[in-house]
Amino acid sequence: MKQNEAVFSEMSGQLFYRKIGSRYIRDKIIMEKNYIDVQKGNENMLYSNLSINESGHLCMQNQDTVELAGKYGTPLYLMDENVIRNNLRMFRSIMKHSFGNQAEVFYASKALCFKQMYRILSEENICADAVSASEIYTALHAGFDPEKILFHGSAKTRDEIQYAIRNHIGYFAVDNAEELKRISQCAVHDNITQKILIRVTPGIDPHTFEAVKTGKVDSKFGAAIETGQALQIVEEALRMPGIKVSGIHSHIGSQIFETEPYLKEADVLAEFLARVKSECGWECSILDIGGGFPVRYTEDDPSADIPKMLQETAEHMKQSFAEKNLKMPSVWIEPGRSAVAAAGITLYSVQSIKRIPGYRNYAAVDGGMTDNPRYALYRSLYTVLQADCAETEGNEPFTIAGRCCESGDKIAENIMLKDPKPDDILAVLCTGAYNYSMASNYNRVCRAPIVLIHNGIDHLCVRRETVEDIIACDL
Ligand SMILES: *Cc1c(COP(=O)(O)O)cnc(C)c1O
Numbered sequence: 001m002k003q004n005e006a007v008f009s010e011m012s013g014q015l016f017y018r019k020i021g022s023r024y025i026r027d028k029i030i031m032e033k034n035y036i037d038v039q040k041g042n043e044n045m046l047y048s049n050l051s052i053n054e055s056g057h058l059c060m061q062n063q064d065t066v067e068l069a070g071k072y073g074t075p076l077y078l079m080d081e082n083v084i085r086n087n088l089r090m091f092r093s094i095m096k097h098s099f100g101n102q103a104e105v106f107y108a109s110k111a112l113c114f115k116q117m118y119r120i121l122s123e124e125n126i127c128a129d130a131v132s133a134s135e136i137y138t139a140l141h142a143g144f145d146p147e148k149i150l151f152h153g154s155a156k157t158r159d160e161i162q163y164a165i166r167n168h169i170g171y172f173a174v175d176n177a178e179e180l181k182r183i184s185q186c187a188v189h190d191n192i193t194q195k196i197l198i199r200v201t202p203g204i205d206p207h208t209f210e211a212v213k214t215g216k217v218d219s220k221f222g223a224a225i226e227t228g229q230a231l232q233i234v235e236e237a238l239r240m241p242g243i244k245v246s247g248i249h250s251h252i253g254s255q256i257f258e259t260e261p262y263l264k265e266a267d268v269l270a271e272f273l274a275r276v277k278s279e280c281g282w283e284c285s286i287l288d289i290g291g292g293f294p295v296r297y298t299e300d301d302p303s304a305d306i307p308k309m310l311q312e313t314a315e316h317m318k319q320s321f322a323e324k325n326l327k328m329p330s331v332w333i334e335p336g337r338s339a340v341a342a343a344g345i346t347l348y349s350v351q352s353i354k355r356i357p358g359y360r361n362y363a364a365v366d367g368g369m370t371d372n373p374r375y376a377l378y379r380s381l382y383t384v385l386q387a388d389c390a391e392t393e394g395n396e397p398f399t400i401a402g403r404c405c406e407s408g409d410k411i412a413e414n415i416m417l418k419d420p421k422p423d424d425i426l427a428v429l430c431t432g433a434y435n436y437s438m439a440s441n442y443n444r445v446c447r448a449p450i451v452l453i454h455n456g457i458d459h460l461c462v463r464r465e466t467v468e469d470i471i472a473c474d475l
Pocket of ligand 1: 254291
């Protein structure tokens with residue numbers, strides 16, 4: 001109670017933003033008197049860092065997004081650094097609390113990767129996953145400690161392996177036997193011992209309550225436990241020169257809203273490790289259980305209590321390992337999406353409005369699949385607001401269309417807008433993860449810049465690409 005009051009007194013007087021039924025409304029947080037109301041509103045609040053100012057403009061950390069769109073141009077990725085830091089702190093503290101001090105958090109770089117991100121990770125004592133030499137290069141250029149990097153990927157090239165070894169990265173997550181041989185050769189050549197985790201596939205379908213045993217055995221990642229291939233690669237790795245097998249890795253999927261798949265994963269891994277112990281005499285000291293923690297993109301997504309999911313997983317895992325007489329290893333997790341998605345919004349300028357009577361209305365924006373391919377790829381749903389009049393209720397459905405020569409280039413459909421006009425600013429919420437990192441130059445569109453807002457101040461962290469950048473590699 002006391003702690004919550006402190007939090008709310010800090011927010012007292014601020015406007016905040018929530019949804020009731022189908023309508024977004026603005027609320028003023030008033031301390032004490034409305035304390036209970038605010039708490040209730042909070043349950044239904046998608047993004048507590050967004051508010052609406054006196055002009056009706058959408059704000060991030062009280063910074064007017066319409067003004068920021070004017071200052072930096074559109075499309076623009078706006079990211080709330082405080083939200084990123086809070087998420088990272090939550091993961092770190094809940095992991096230490098649930099799994100003990102040896103627990104670590106590895107941020108999955110692929111969700112959002114640029115130099116400043118690694119400064120934030122360093123300052124928050126978070127390690128990093130990388131999946132390419134370029135992600136490692138970005139981290140190292142930001143002064144990130146190579147020992148805190150775990151190198152993933154199912155098709156690492158010889159050059160990348162050599163680059164990672166020469167730059168003393170901490171760990172490899174080894175996917176297959178071919179890669180294992182290459183790492184061993186390279187490590188022996190350089191006269192070092194490379195620490196590795198071995199990626200195994202536990203055969204869990206994360207989208208069902210009941211684990212479907214064979215569901216993921218045919219994954220392109222890792223070695224399957226069920227087929228005996230996982231045991232085989234561990235045996236092989238233990239004999240390899242230049243290699244130290246530090247632990248086991250598994251990642252079961254993404255947007256996992258239930259705890260059940262993680263509990264099942266813990267059981268399958270405990271059983272596997274008991275078998276490895278009895279057959280190879282090797283005991284695992286690091287167990288990386290992957291990422292996949294959920295994010296709410298729209299009001300229809302269920303809310304999930306990630307700290308509770310991790311706590312329950314910890315309890316279950318301790319029990320599972322104790323039953324099999326196994327020492328509890330250091331447990332690592334690898335959140336990507338859940339660390340950064342809700343920190344980001346994308347701002348676009350409307351270029352044209354097209355109404356096809358009896359069919360469909362389009363609002364065409366100056367970005368699209370080049371800055372956010374997720375609708376085109378997965379039909380992902382988003383919340384879209386009119387940043388100029390964020391309080392207004394929409395009364396007409398629109399398809400938000402991108403600028404590319406591709407009919408599938410859409411950001412969202414059936415978005416209710418109120419009389420949108422060219423030059424209006426649209427804000428797409430929850431675009432911090434897998435948007436910038438999946439951006440492309442299709443149609444030779446220049447990639448959008450990233451502005452971080454930290455403690456109310458905006459910082460340009462990635463500048464907008466220019467046409468000179470676009471032809472920079474052309475000979
Ligand atoms: C993608 C991935 C993650 C991160 O997944 P999120 O759903 O973004 O948390 C973590 N570990 C591995 C190995 C991955 O491939």
